[in-house]
Amino acid sequence: xxxKRTALYEKHLASGGKMIAFSGWEMPVQYEGIIExxxxxxxxxxxxxxxxxxxxxxxGKDATAFVQHLFTNDIGVLTEGQVQYGMxxxxxxxxxxxxxxxxxxxxDYFLVINAGNIDKDVAWIEQHASAFNVTVTHLSDxxxxxxxxxxxxxxxxxxLTDFDLSSIGFFHFVDGVVIDGAQCLVSRTGYTGEDxxxxxxxxxTILKLWDTVLNAGKAEGLKPCGLGARDTLRFEASLPLYGHxxxxxxxxxxxxxxFFVKLDNTDFIGQEALxxxxxxxxxxxxxxxxxxxxxxxxxxxxxxxxxLIGTVTTGYFSPTLKKNIGLALVGIDYTSxxxxxxxxxxxxxxxxTVISKRFYQKQYKK
Amino acid sequence: MKxxxxxxxxxxxxxxxxxxxxGIIGISDHAQHSLGDIVYVxxxxxxxxxxxxxxxxxxxxxxxxxxxxxxxGGTVLEVNESLEDEPGSVNSAPYESWIIKIKLDDVSxxxxxxxxxxxxxxxxxxx
Numbered sequence: 001x002x003x004k005r006t007a008l009y010e011k012h013l014a015s016g017g018k019m020i021a022f023s024g025w026e027m028p029v030q031y032e033g034i035i036e037x038x039x040x041x042x043x044x045x046x047x048x049x050x051x052x053x054x055x056x057x058x059x060g061k062d063a064t065a066f067v068q069h070l071f072t073n074d075i076g077v078l079t080e081g082q083v084q085y086g087m088x089x090x091x092x093x094x095x096x097x098x099x100x101x102x103x104x105x106x107x108d109y110f111l112v113i114n115a116g117n118i119d120k121d122v123a124w125i126e127q128h129a130s131a132f133n134v135t136v137t138h139l140s141d142x143x144x145x146x147x148x149x150x151x152x153x154x155x156x157x158x159x160l161t162d163f164d165l166s167s168i169g170f171f172h173f174v175d176g177v178v179i180d181g182a183q184c185l186v187s188r189t190g191y192t193g194e195d196x197x198x199x200x201x202x203x204x205t206i207l208k209l210w211d212t213v214l215n216a217g218k219a220e221g222l223k224p225c226g227l228g229a230r231d232t233l234r235f236e237a238s239l240p241l242y243g244h245x246x247x248x249x250x251x252x253x254x255x256x257x258x259f260f261v262k263l264d265n266t267d268f269i270g271q272e273a274l275x276x277x278x279x280x281x282x283x284x285x286x287x288x289x290x291x292x293x294x295x296x297x298x299x300x301x302x303x304x305x306x307x308l309i310g311t312v313t314t315g316y317f318s319p320t321l322k323k324n325i326g327l328a329l330v331g332i333d334y335t336s337x338x339x340x341x342x343x344x345x346x347x348x349x350x351x352x353t354v355i356s357k358r359f360y361q362k363q364y365k366k
Numbered sequence: 367m368k369x370x371x372x373x374x375x376x377x378x379x380x381x382x383x384x385x386x387x388x389g390i391i392g393i394s395d396h397a398q399h400s401l402g403d404i405v406y407v408x409x410x411x412x413x414x415x416x417x418x419x420x421x422x423x424x425x426x427x428x429x430x431x432x433x434x435x436x437x438x439g440g441t442v443l444e445v446n447e448s449l450e451d452e453p454g455s456v457n458s459a460p461y462e463s464w465i466i467k468i469k470l471d472d473v474s475x476x477x478x479x480x481x482x483x484x485x486x487x488x489x490x491x492x493x
Contacts, residue, residue, distance in 0.1 A: 018402075029402075029429070030402055033402060033403050034402055034403050034427075034428040034429065035403045035428060036403075228402070228428060228429055232428060295405065295406055295426050295431070297430070297431065316428065317405040317406060317426070317428065319428070346424065346431070
């Protein structure tokens with residue numbers, strides 16, 4: 001094993017974390033159990049180590065133009081202290097990575113990228129930076145990060161700071177919030193479909209904060225949560241995961257993420273390909289579906305009669321809905337609500353029905 | 367991890383209990399713990415026959431599906447229907463939550479299985 005360990009590695013072992021290899025990191029998949037951790041986040045609160053995520057700072061006179069050149073969403077509408085979700089695309093419109101962009105100012109942005117894509121993303125960003133007056137600083141090794149998520153996330157974190165956390169709106173951030181005596185970057189963001197915060201700080205700060213937050217949240221039911229629950233939570237909220245719903249062979253339009261792609265008023269790599277794809281009409285798209293029998297899993301084939309029409313991108317027995325549900329990339333003729341198709345679970349075909357991808361109504365504080 | 371004395375164990379982490387001519391099969395405490403929360407158990411039909419090492423069904427945790435493997439060869443006499451509604455009982459009571467009952471093909475196949483102490487040692491070695 002040559003996986004990297006986060007600063008919190010020993011804390012995970014102490015909490016009974018079951019460690020697995022993920023995107024080059026040794027991370028906890030669960031502590032007590034995925035379902036209990038999932039329910040803790042939906043009902044109370046959970047804390048995740050997300051230190052494996054990558055961070056890149058873009059500074060300089062051309063920072064705004066440069067980030068827009070790489071990014072599908074319209075950063076022109078961002079105010080200072082605001083966060084935006086979007087993607088970086090290849091020329092052919094498929095996805096390099098999805099990411100969050102934090103705007104400090106017109107000349108200063110902070111990008112948060114996926115652990116498994118860090119090397120590729122940094123190379124991509126640096127490769128395109130030469131035509132712009134910007135400096136690119138790769139900061140992944142400088143930051144640890146925790147996510148505190150769930151309806152009680154704010155009240156728990158508020159005990160540890162004098163800063164009024166309710167003043168941080170959804171998809172906004174403040175750098176320099178003093179939590180438990182140390183400065184942190186705090187954003188009201190997450191990957192669970194619940195209200196909550198993501199906290200970035202140097203390793204020593206996060207190492208100390210882990211225990212402090214666990215103790216502060218214990219009475220309110222906060223639990224340490226692993227990657228297992230992180231995936232079931234994001235899936236129920238229909239948030240995409242790179243390598244599943246988006247990848248270097250799937251475009252954002254096919255993934256149903258058109259809302260985060262602005263084809264007008266912006267100019268970014270891959271835009272022409274998406275305009276062409278839109279004009280020609282999509283040939284396939286990601287849909288939600290449910291099955292009475294059989295649990296869908298990534299890679300399972302989807303059939304209409306004898307015809308292979310697509311594959312499952314993510315599927316679970318949903319801990320919240322107690323149903324077998326999935327997302328699948330299927331031919332465009334099979335994407336309307338109520339369409340029936342079949343999913344091959346091991347050797348048998350089981351009936352499935354297309355339903356809304358909004359399996360779980362997100363509980364954000366707007 | 368817990369084991370129960372008097373049961374036979376396979377290196378694939380199934381247990382087998384002998385009651386008269388009948389073999390009762392489930393998964394070990396070690397297995398349920400490694401799998402995590404179990405959400406579905408797919409069982410075979412009565413009268414199906416399997417050889418030792420064959421897959422007789424599937425057990426699904428939140429994360430993944432795993433094969434259930436026969437510790438010895440035999441013919442299915444009965445399946446535990448209650449697992450359909452309560453798959454989680456395999457987590458909470460692995461040695462009570464049997465999956466199938468079989469008629470053994472050949473009692474001498476039991477010799478290839480481990481006892482509780484042997485199985486505990488095997489799991490420690492594997493870890």
